[in-house]
Amino acid sequence: MIYPISAETLPEILRLEAGRDVAESSLYWSDCWEPAFYVALAREGFISIALADQEHGELIVAELQEAYAVLDWGDFHVSRKLAKLLRSERLVELAPELRLGDSCERVLERLADYHGRDTWLIPSLLQLFLDLERTPPPGFRLHAVELWSGSEERLVAGELGYSIGRTYTSLSGFCRPEERRWRHFGTLQLHLLARALEERGYAFWNLGHPQLAYKHAIGAQVVPRTRFLQRWRAAVGDEPNRPLDGILSISPKESARSGA
Numbered sequence: 001m002i003y004p005i006s007a008e009t010l011p012e013i014l015r016l017e018a019g020r021d022v023a024e025s026s027l028y029w030s031d032c033w034e035p036a037f038y039v040a041l042a043r044e045g046f047i048s049i050a051l052a053d054q055e056h057g058e059l060i061v062a063e064l065q066e067a068y069a070v071l072d073w074g075d076f077h078v079s080r081k082l083a084k085l086l087r088s089e090r091l092v093e094l095a096p097e098l099r100l101g102d103s104c105e106r107v108l109e110r111l112a113d114y115h116g117r118d119t120w121l122i123p124s125l126l127q128l129f130l131d132l133e134r135t136p137p138p139g140f141r142l143h144a145v146e147l148w149s150g151s152e153e154r155l156v157a158g159e160l161g162y163s164i165g166r167t168y169t170s171l172s173g174f175c176r177p178e179e180r181r182w183r184h185f186g187t188l189q190l191h192l193l194a195r196a197l198e199e200r201g202y203a204f205w206n207l208g209h210p211q212l213a214y215k216h217a218i219g220a221q222v223v224p225r226t227r228f229l230q231r232w233r234a235a236v237g238d239e240p241n242r243p244l245d246g247i248l249s250i251s252p253k254e255s256a257r258s259g260a
Contacts, residue, residue: 002027005062007037014044017064022225026064031056033124035132039140043164045232047208050125058124068228069210073198075219082191085184091250095150096185098192098248100143104133107144107160114174121172140164143244147189150249156182157189163244165236166203190218196248201241204231
């Protein structure tokens with residue numbers, strides 16, 4: 001069952017959710033596309049996607065999950081394949097760079113191309129994200145995370161996410177699996193992003209639903225809702241040491257020093 005939610009009913013819904021015996025996810029829908037409402041949901045731990053309904057049109061679907069995939073920096077796992085990539089000459093040849101916060105519009109276009117018809121990035125949500133990028137509310141920021149080949153000036157992987165306080169949440173990602181030489185660069189993007197978040201003083205990485213195997217492969221742990229929200233509320237009211245922006249590069253020498 002999916003229940004309606006609005007800015008007016010959000011406080012009462014939060015009160016009811018706090019008293020529930022959490023045994024499953026809680027889903028809500030809304031036809032409100034105000035950026036402030038989307039951010040209000042995000043601050044409370046909802047992760048929101050969207051859908052086009054034949055009867056009601058385009059809707060936000062907001063979820064308080066049963067559990068969340070959470071990555072703590074000491075848990076990040078460097079697989080054998082990633083370790084091999086980090087030691088390889090391909091890093092010298094392709095000069096990968098993680099570029100943070102350059103253009104959400106470009107990332108949104110790549111996500112639409114990558115996911116095709118299956119995407120939940122419908123027009124109303126795309127416009128909402130562009131509005132949030134242009135005029136971010138206090139304490140909230142949308143992030144375009146891009147992994148480029150510096151030598152070829154080519155975008156090879158990336159994701160869209162947002163930060164609130166000392167939390168970072170992933171929304172959707174893309175990579176270039178069709179070419180062999182870009183193999184495992186999607187995981188390299190995750191590795192560099194985790195490093196950037198840790199260096200800037202973020203508390204943890206919220207990867208959302210825990211079902212997808214790649215999240216467990218990089219070391220994310222399944223955290224039940226109650227425990228997640230305790231950590232979440234403590235971190236959203238704090239500030240990182242530095243904003244999530246700039247360029248992060250890596251070389252085989254660096255990876256060897258880090259023990260990869």
